[in-house]
Amino acid sequence: MARKKISLIGGGQIGGVLAQLCALRELGDVVLFDIVEGLPQGKMLDIAEVGPVDGFDVNLKGTNSYEDIKDSDIVIVTAGLPRKPGMSRDDLIEVNSKIMTQVAEGIKQYAPNSIVIVISNPLDAMVTLCQKITGFPYNRVIGQAGVLDSSRFAAFIAWELGVSVKDVVAMTLGGHGDDMVPLVRYTSVCGIPVMELLEQKYGSAAKAKEVMEAMVKRTRGAGGEVVALLKTGSAFYSPASSAIAMAESILGDQKRVLPTCAYLQGEFGVNGYYVGVPCVLGEKGIERIIQFKLDAEEQAMMDKSVAAVKGLVDSMKL
Numbered sequence: 001m002a003r004k005k006i007s008l009i010g011g012g013q014i015g016g017v018l019a020q021l022c023a024l025r026e027l028g029d030v031v032l033f034d035i036v037e038g039l040p041q042g043k044m045l046d047i048a049e050v051g052p053v054d055g056f057d058v059n060l061k062g063t064n065s066y067e068d069i070k071d072s073d074i075v076i077v078t079a080g081l082p083r084k085p086g087m088s089r090d091d092l093i094e095v096n097s098k099i100m101t102q103v104a105e106g107i108k109q110y111a112p113n114s115i116v117i118v119i120s121n122p123l124d125a126m127v128t129l130c131q132k133i134t135g136f137p138y139n140r141v142i143g144q145a146g147v148l149d150s151s152r153f154a155a156f157i158a159w160e161l162g163v164s165v166k167d168v169v170a171m172t173l174g175g176h177g178d179d180m181v182p183l184v185r186y187t188s189v190c191g192i193p194v195m196e197l198l199e200q201k202y203g204s205a206a207k208a209k210e211v212m213e214a215m216v217k218r219t220r221g222a223g224g225e226v227v228a229l230l231k232t233g234s235a236f237y238s239p240a241s242s243a244i245a246m247a248e249s250i251l252g253d254q255k256r257v258l259p260t261c262a263y264l265q266g267e268f269g270v271n272g273y274y275v276g277v278p279c280v281l282g283e284k285g286i287e288r289i290i291q292f293k294l295d296a297e298e299q300a301m302m303d304k305s306v307a308a309v310k311g312l313v314d315s316m317k318l
């Protein structure tokens with residue numbers, strides 16, 4: 001049986017970690033593409049040379065030629081500039097739109113049957129552009145943001161409550177921006193509502209609410225927190241791992257329910273825009289968008305987040 005093939009477009013910080021994770025997990029043969037000569041070749045040689053130590057056996061190739069992504073099952077796109085301190089994700093739209101246009105044309109020509117996971121920022125706009133240019137069906141062009149945003153939220157909750165990060169289930173919805181929607185009401189520790197545990201800890205509902213509000217705020221600004229510390233780039237380990245969770249679910253037809261940037265056609269009151277919502281990911285990409293009831297406050301936050309996405313996407317005049 002043929003091995004799966006994963007192509008990574010963009011051989012920078014996230015691209016390099018993606019390549020290493022694909023190799024360590026033997027997800028398939030991996031191609032790393034970048035426009036910078038030598039960069040993807042050097043990174044792939046570096047990773048390949050430690051196969052004997054790590055015990056993985058897959059083919060790894062670095063390239064500057066789109067031809068090499070031929071017959072990819074999955075393409076993960078990280079090409080584009082990251083933020084610098086003080087910048088918002090939206091400030092990247094002009095430069096990254098140009099890059100995404102080239103990338104999407106390459107994918108369309110050489111990997112027409114692939115499932116594409118976009119990571120480049122501003123995420124919701126870049127996924128929209130990638131789908132428009134490739135013309136691929138919506139279930140095959142998706143974005144990674146929610147897995148990471150939810151993971152950050154879950155980590156903050158675990159640290160606050162002194163429990164394992166493995167036992168927190170948390171989810172964020174909406175755009176990958178400062179208005180994202182961490183869903184407190186659906187967040188639990190091993191099924192126990194998180195607010196109940198915070199109230200037990202602090203003995204007061206008001207204090208529990210205050211602590212939760214601080215965690216929600218930190219989640220919304222978590223990408224910026226890392227940018228401010230690094231000063232020369234943005235988070236890269238965590239977005240790579242998050243995209244790998246999505247790719248694994250697709251390659252293994254696992255049907256995991258993961259927050260995914262998906263094209264909505266009426267779901268959650270949104271029509272014709274890519275926004276983060278829970279999706280079943282399997283061999284066809286997005287196999288189902290999971291809908292559920294939001295209360296008035298959650299819907300209002302979702303509407304605000306979607307309005308920000310619409311403003312940005314409409315500014316591209318596609």
Ligand code: TXD
Pocket residue numbers: 009010011012013014015033034035036039078079080081082083092096099102103118119120121122123144145148176223233234235236239
């Ligand atoms: O969760 C998320 N979605 C994200 C997204 C979390 C963090 C950062 N996120 C965004 O991913 C970030 O704002 C950037 O837009 C992308 C990539 O971040 P990374 O940290 O990997 O950026 P690098 O290290 O600058 O790498 C980008 C690479 C670099 O090697 C360039 O040479 C390459 O992109 N590049 C191109 N590759 C292919 N084709 C073209 N045209 C091109 N232009 C630049």
